[in-house]
Structure formats: structure tokens, C-alpha cells
Amino acid sequence: MIKVQRWLAANSQPIALLPVAVSLVPAAGIFFMGIIHLRPNRIADGEAFRFADLALPVAPVLALAITAAVLVVAARWARQAEIPALALWAVTVTIVPWILFHMAAVELFDAGRLDDLARVSPGGGVWVALVAALAAWHELLRSVRRSLRGLVVALLLAALAFVAVQIASPPLERISYIVEYNVRSDRFLDELLQHIRLSGSAVAFATLIGVPAGMIAYRHRRLRAAILDVTSTIQTIPSLAMFGLLIAPLAALSRAVPTLRAMGVSGVGTTPALIALTLYALLPVVRNTLTGLAVVPPSVRESGQAMGMTRRQRFWMVEVPLALPVLLRGIRTAAVQAVGNTTVAGLIGAGGLGWFIFQGLGQAATDLVVLGVIPIVGLAIVVDRVFQGLQRLSARGEVEGGTRA
Amino acid sequence: MIRFHGVTKRYGEKTAVDGLDMTVENGSVCVLIGPSGCGKSTTLRMINRLLEPDEGTIEVDDKALRDYDPASLRLRIGYVIQSVGLLPHMRVWQNIALVPRLLGWEKPRRRERADELLDIVGLDPEEYRDKYPAQLSGGEAQRVGVARALAADPPYLLMDEPFGAVDPLTRATLQQSFRDIQSRLKKTVVLVTHDLDEAIYLADRIALMRDGVLQQFGSPAEILTSPVNEFVREFVGSDRMLRMLNTVELGAVDGWSGADGSRPTLRDALSQLLSAPERSIRVGLNDGSQEELDFDRIREMVLP
Numbered sequence A: 001m002i003k004v005q006r007w008l009a010a011n012s013q014p015i016a017l018l019p020v021a022v023s024l025v026p027a028a029g030i031f032f033m034g035i036i037h038l039r040p041n042r043i044a045d046g047e048a049f050r051f052a053d054l055a056l057p058v059a060p061v062l063a064l065a066i067t068a069a070v071l072v073v074a075a076r077w078a079r080q081a082e083i084p085a086l087a088l089w090a091v092t093v094t095i096v097p098w099i100l101f102h103m104a105a106v107e108l109f110d111a112g113r114l115d116d117l118a119r120v121s122p123g124g125g126v127w128v129a130l131v132a133a134l135a136a137w138h139e140l141l142r143s144v145r146r147s148l149r150g151l152v153v154a155l156l157l158a159a160l161a162f163v164a165v166q167i168a169s170p171p172l173e174r175i176s177y178i179v180e181y182n183v184r185s186d187r188f189l190d191e192l193l194q195h196i197r198l199s200g201s202a203v204a205f206a207t208l209i210g211v212p213a214g215m216i217a218y219r220h221r222r223l224r225a226a227i228l229d230v231t232s233t234i235q236t237i238p239s240l241a242m243f244g245l246l247i248a249p250l251a252a253l254s255r256a257v258p259t260l261r262a263m264g265v266s267g268v269g270t271t272p273a274l275i276a277l278t279l280y281a282l283l284p285v286v287r288n289t290l291t292g293l294a295v296v297p298p299s300v301r302e303s304g305q306a307m308g309m310t311r312r313q314r315f316w317m318v319e320v321p322l323a324l325p326v327l328l329r330g331i332r333t334a335a336v337q338a339v340g341n342t343t344v345a346g347l348i349g350a351g352g353l354g355w356f357i358f359q360g361l362g363q364a365a366t367d368l369v370v371l372g373v374i375p376i377v378g379l380a381i382v383v384d385r386v387f388q389g390l391q392r393l394s395a396r397g398e399v400e401g402g403t404r405a
Numbered sequence B: 001m002i003r004f005h006g007v008t009k010r011y012g013e014k015t016a017v018d019g020l021d022m023t024v025e026n027g028s029v030c031v032l033i034g035p036s037g038c039g040k041s042t043t044l045r046m047i048n049r050l051l052e053p054d055e056g057t058i059e060v061d062d063k064a065l066r067d068y069d070p071a072s073l074r075l076r077i078g079y080v081i082q083s084v085g086l087l088p089h090m091r092v093w094q095n096i097a098l099v100p101r102l103l104g105w106e107k108p109r110r111r112e113r114a115d116e117l118l119d120i121v122g123l124d125p126e127e128y129r130d131k132y133p134a135q136l137s138g139g140e141a142q143r144v145g146v147a148r149a150l151a152a153d154p155p156y157l158l159m160d161e162p163f164g165a166v167d168p169l170t171r172a173t174l175q176q177s178f179r180d181i182q183s184r185l186k187k188t189v190v191l192v193t194h195d196l197d198e199a200i201y202l203a204d205r206i207a208l209m210r211d212g213v214l215q216q217f218g219s220p221a222e223i224l225t226s227p228v229n230e231f232v233r234e235f236v237g238s239d240r241m242l243r244m245l246n247t248v249e250l251g252a253v254d255g256w257s258g259a260d261g262s263r264p265t266l267r268d269a270l271s272q273l274l275s276a277p278e279r280s281i282r283v284g285l286n287d288g289s290q291e292e293l294d295f296d297r298i299r300e301m302v303l304p
């Protein structure tokens, strides 16, 4: 036991007070705000049920929550076993709200209020507790060393799996988002893939165009301002206006050139969406290519030259590897932005997850909107993390041991 | 052999190097010295064609520089600079084996060569080969810089204040190792420094410059004992005869102990003599013979 404690202590740093407080306070919301939201049908206004409105087991939940919270505060105060206490807290605040949500749903079902048309969704308290959980996990991940991080992630995944099981078990198949999903599960997969395809190709095109453009901007001082001006002006065009602007010329082009029409080019649909998204993604790629090349220290560049490298060798062996982390940061920005921007493509018939959002808005069906929003946010986070990892890998030399003048 | 014929380099109005004539013999160390801005680095950088002269020619191995392809010329000329300029994204061994890589050596041979060179410059290969430059101290980085310049065994070596950015003790060790390495490898070296003692200690020939003009070119002893003009006399200072003591290296001096592997000079012997109760002390000469040293003998030794 003591050994384990020492090992934990050696692999972590003291937890910070503020995030812990941020995680403790909103958790209390579960007792005061709604736990479950019930609507008689898809678009009707609903009714929120709070802890007091339902016959939920107050005493054990309160006891568990208070114990976990007190343990964290005590551990932090005594500077002992902080990590296990915080981990316990994180797990508690992650799974308990969903257990309660499930219990509430069972109760409503038993009371006969959950008929075939009715929908339920988590109440405000559950969402606020989610914020608390995020803060707790974030702090937990931050305060452990890399060696322990895998363990924490495993714990997080276990907690999430538990929550998933809760959500999936009856009568919660009646959760509004899941109902919306079930109705359109094929469509959902299609649009998700289309979303990934659109944003992915846009970033690929932007990289293919933007990297050479950035290199030209770097080499030719006179073109630099022009290239940067054009790409940044594009970014200031609102996305709806951009799609609007592209419709007329593309439609004309498609009418004039039959081959293009045969290839599927038209004023609406994938072509204008891809063009607009690529244009938006250009700026971060161009700018970071330029910055990346510009920050290669002249002494390093010259040292390559003095070692006898040819221009080409210098470019591939010195400039590219040194500019790569900065370039990747640009592509990362472009990719995260593209995932968001692709939403608008739903408006001009290019599909993607935006389709659900605009359908939902049109039908005043919030659940449908949420069904579109959640995977977009998830996708953005995944893309961000993947590129962060790549960036770290590419910056090995500079990161390890810090930078030295 | 490196030959300068009337070499002039201008930056706009400013003449950085003015009509330089000079010959660096094979296997010798030529040290460029002079006040800041006198054109030392400019001279050095013309040798590997980082800069092109405006007038005159430079010959390497009796062939004019402009007849060489710059990249392949540089593969034969090691280059060490004060800021070291190691490539931050490559490990130490990859930095050292850079020129061999450009020359197309196989990887196992490059690794082996990097280890050899780490040994030569006094760094433990086990410990250092896989580090990144950011993980080295200033002195270690400079050693790696020297190792990199030597990697492909180039006949020529250009060094611009190679021992500049380190503390005096480390610098003394680096100078000592440089001398040892040079006595074995016999490279043709052009070295820039600000430090007159360093110049005297390392040079076969010293080139003293001022405002782009070569003032005097000669052995350390010549520069110290027969300055050709007022500027040189002032530059070497009124204590120039004390500096002369450093040009004479001895095998051993009674009662003297220095850093590992370092050898005493006449200066150390004089210091011992001043604190000795007798009028003379015993010293070992470089050829292994022994000698009684007194003040008169010291005078004879510095004024050949």
C-alpha cells in the first residue's frame, strides 16, 4: 500500500485547487436542477423533473457524493493520496448522474408516462454534472506523469462504457437523440462519412495548394504580401456569402462545359462546398508554411550550406524538418476549422452533418440539431488531438529537454 | 595550401577585406586576429565560398576557388563556428555524421565514425550519441561542432571563434585537445579568435588584421618580438614578452601540476621559479631531456 502511494506520488504533482473547486461546485447542481426532461412528443414543450419530484434514493447518493467530495478536499489539504481521491471523485461525478437519470426514466415508465410518442432527455443537472466531470478528468490527467496517463485514460474509458450501458438499457432507448438517430441511422452514417470526406479533402487540397504558395511567399518577398492578403481576405467572407458567390459562376461553367457537367460539377452540391472549404483552409496552411520556413535560424541554414549541402539537400534535410511542426500546427487549425465550416455545406445540398442541424432547425426539433452537433464537436476534438500528436512527434528534438538559446 | 592573391571584399561602401595576400601552408594552423570588425570572419567565409571576393583570387590546392563546385568544395573543408549551428532536429551522432551522409557512406559506417569522433573530442559515445543538441551544454556543443567538422576527414578546417562561448577553464581544455588533435591529424587550419593568448598558443602563423588590411603575418614569436608597426606593437601589448613565455612548451616542471593531459609552458616554469627558494629549478624539455632553469636561461629561451 505504502509502496503504491509512493509510486503514485513520484509520478504525479499536487492537484490544483481551482479546477477541483470548479468540479465540486457544479456537481451539486444534480440536487437542485432537473434530472430528466420529458416531452409528450417530438416537438412539444416538455417538463423537467428534479430530485425532489421523484422517488429517488436521496440518502445514499448524497452520502456517496459527499464522501467523495470530502475525500478530495481532505486529500488535497493533507497532500496525501490526492490522485486516488481525485480519481474516485471523477468516476463518481461521471457515472452517478447517469445512474440517476436512468432511475428517473424507470420511474416515469412505471408511472405510465413514457408512452410510445414520449421522449426523454437528460435534465440540466446532468449536463452541469458533465461539466464537473470534465474539470475533474482534466485536472486528473494534468497532474499525473505520462507513465500514469494510460491508467487514467483506461479508467475514463471504463466510466464512459458504464455510462453508455446505462443509456442503452431500457427504457432509455427513448432518449430523444437516440430516437432521432434510430429513425435515420443509415443517413447518419452517410452524412458522417460525407462530412469527413468533405472536410478531409478540403484540408488535403488546401495543403497541396497552400504549402507551395507558402514556399513561394517565403522565397519571393514581393509576392509575400499579395499571397497573404488574398488568403486572409478570403477568410473574412462569411461562409453563406461564399457559397452564394460560387453558385452562379459554377452553374454557368457547368452549362458551358459538358465534360465538367458529366463530372458532377454544378452550382450546388459537393463542388462549390469543396471549393469554399478549401479556400477557407488556405490561410492557416499558407501562413504557417511561411512562418515555419522563416523561423529556421539563419545560423542553422548557413551551417547546412557550409557543411556542403546542395540547395535541394538543405531544403529537405534542414528546412522541411524544422518547419514541419509549425506547418502541422497550421494544418491542424485548418482541419478543425474545416470540420466546423463543413456544417454550412448542408445548406447547399452537399450533405454532411450540417444536414441534421438545418433539418432540425426547420422542423423546430432540437433533438435533431443536437444529433448533428454532437458528432461535429467530437470530430473536431479527435482531429485536434491527432494533429497535436503528430506535431509532438515532428518536434522531438526541440521538445525533449526544452529549448536552449 | 590556401593562397590569397589581392583579395578584396566590399559591403556597399565599406571595404571589409582590402587586398589580402597570404599563404597558408599545408598542415599548419593560421590564426586570424584583430579588432572587432576588421574582416576576420569575412576572410574565413570566402575560403569556403559562403562569400565571393570582389577582387583577387583564392586558390585551394593550386586551383582557383571559382573552378570548384561550391557544395563539393565544402565537403572537403570542415567548418566550425561560435554559435556551433548544430541541426536541432538531428541527434548528436547524426549531426556528426552529416558530411559522411552527404558523401553517401552507409549507415553502419556513419555510426561507427560518429563514435570514433566523439572519442577524439573527449565525449563518451554511450552517453552523447543519441542526445539532441538542445540537451548539450555550450562546451559539449562546441566539441560536437569540432567533431562534425572532422567527420569526413577533410584536409582543411575553418574555425570562427570555435572556443568563444565557454568559460576560461573549459576553453583551456578545448584548446589543449585541439592542439593534441592537430598534432595527430595535421589539418590545414584557419582559425579566427579575439584572444591573443589563444592565438599564440595554437598558431603556427598569426595574421593580424586591421580595417580589412593585413598588418603582419608571421609566427607568434615574430609578431611578439618584432612588431612591424605601432598598431601591432600596441595590439600585442606592453606585456608581450610575458606572452612569449607561452610559446615555449615544456615536458614537465618540478612542483607544477595542471589539468589532466595538459603540459606546462615556460610561463608556468617562471611562476614556479619566482616562488622557489633557490635561484633555479629543474624542468623537463619536450625531447625528454632535463635542464636547470634560471632567469638568464628563460631570457635565452624566449629570445631565440
Ligand SMILES: Nc1ncnc2c1ncn2[C@@H]1O[C@H](COP(=O)(O)OP(=O)(O)OP(=O)(O)O)[C@@H](O)[C@H]1O
Binding pocket: B011, B014, B015, B016, B035, B036, B037, B038, B039, B040, B041, B042, B043, B194
Ligand atoms: N553582411 C554584411 N553586410 C554589410 N556589412 C557587413 C556584412 N558582414 C560584415 N560586414 C562588415 O564588414 C566588416 C568586417 O566584418 P567581419 O564579420 O569580417 O568582422 P570580424 O573581424 O569577423 O569581426 P568580429 O571579431 O566582431 O567577429 C565589419 O565592419 C562589418 O560591419
Ligand SMILES: [Mg+2]
Binding pocket: B040, B041, B042, B160
Ligand atoms: Mg567574426
